[in-house]
Amino acid sequence: MTYIVKNTHTISDELLEELKLVSVSTASHTLVEMGYRNAYMQGIMPLSFPEGQESAVGRAVTLRFVPLREDLVKQQYDTLPESPHRVALESITPNDVLVIDTGSHMETGVVGDIFTRRLRYLGGQAIIVDGCIRDLQRVKAVNFPVLARGVHGGAIPRSLMSVGFNEPIRCGGVSVVPGDIILVDRDGAVAIPPQCVEDIVKIARAHDELEERWIKMKLDEGASLHTHYPPNAEAKIEFENWKKENGYA
Structure with missing residues (x-):
């Protein structure tokens, strides 16, 4: 028996351009969180x-x-x-x-x-x-x-x-x-998988903002890796409050 395996989804060139801003490490980690454990x-x-x-x-x-x-x-x-x-x-x-x-x-x-x-x-x-x-x-x-x-x-x-x-x-x-x-x-x-690209771009944006605009700032202020990388439940609440206070929410 022959099994035909093919992609049924297509994405635009514009979305490809957005994906260029995502690192391989971030995309690989995001795919694992989405249930795709073997993509790298x-x-x-x-x-x-x-x-x-x-x-x-x-x-x-x-x-x-x-x-x-x-x-x-x-x-x-x-x-x-x-x-x-x-x-x-x-x-x-x-x-x-x-x-x-x-x-x-x-x-x-x-x-x-x-x-x-x-x-x-x-x-x-x-x-x-x-x-x-x-x-x-x-x-x-x-x-x-x-x-x-x-x-x-x-x-x-x-x-x-x-x-x-x-x-x-x-x-x-x-x-x-x-x-x-x-x-x-x-x-x-x-x-x-093509159907995952849009979500990866969205998640990566949030990840980059979290990492670059807040986690690094907190680490510079003396925060512990145990609580802030990755952020635990309390740190996530702190981050959401920070976004609201700084106009990112």
Whole structure:
């Protein structure tokens, strides 16, 4: 039996822009509180990130690799006009993020500077690889967000073959469905169900206000972490009173 897994929700580009103001840490924590405990991609960190850019966000376009099998890859190239990874790359539209599942393979680099340049030109926002990239210094010169587990000098034909795109994949131990909203910063990446984005933005605003405008102020005044980070019931009442007194309520 085949189970079709897909996203049925869409969000606007304007909401994506608002999500850029939310950190990966805040989004990950908020998702846990909303009941989504497995959204942060483990072991995948930024290897290239433009200086001065805080974050990147976009809709997931997925790509899947499996270990190379010589007869199958020959058959693929004999019957298909292009390999799935090239088709996936050329399908990128503005505000997409390419998310690549290699099965955490660490013996081949699947993205280099040429693919990165093309994705940037097409309007993509980031590349995430559960595996390795190659040509790291050249990738950095493209000045584009690229996250991966590591670097390997070998190219795709060494040990991998692409077999599908825009299908559910695994990346960093997280299920990623095409159309999921991907948020990345220097802490890594998180996959967000589209229907959760609006609530995350609202909760994050409240969180940031709580943390930056009040908790830090109270800590500077000598408040204890035990009572104010996170705030206990009495501290929450104190915070609500502070908001009213200062016109934030």
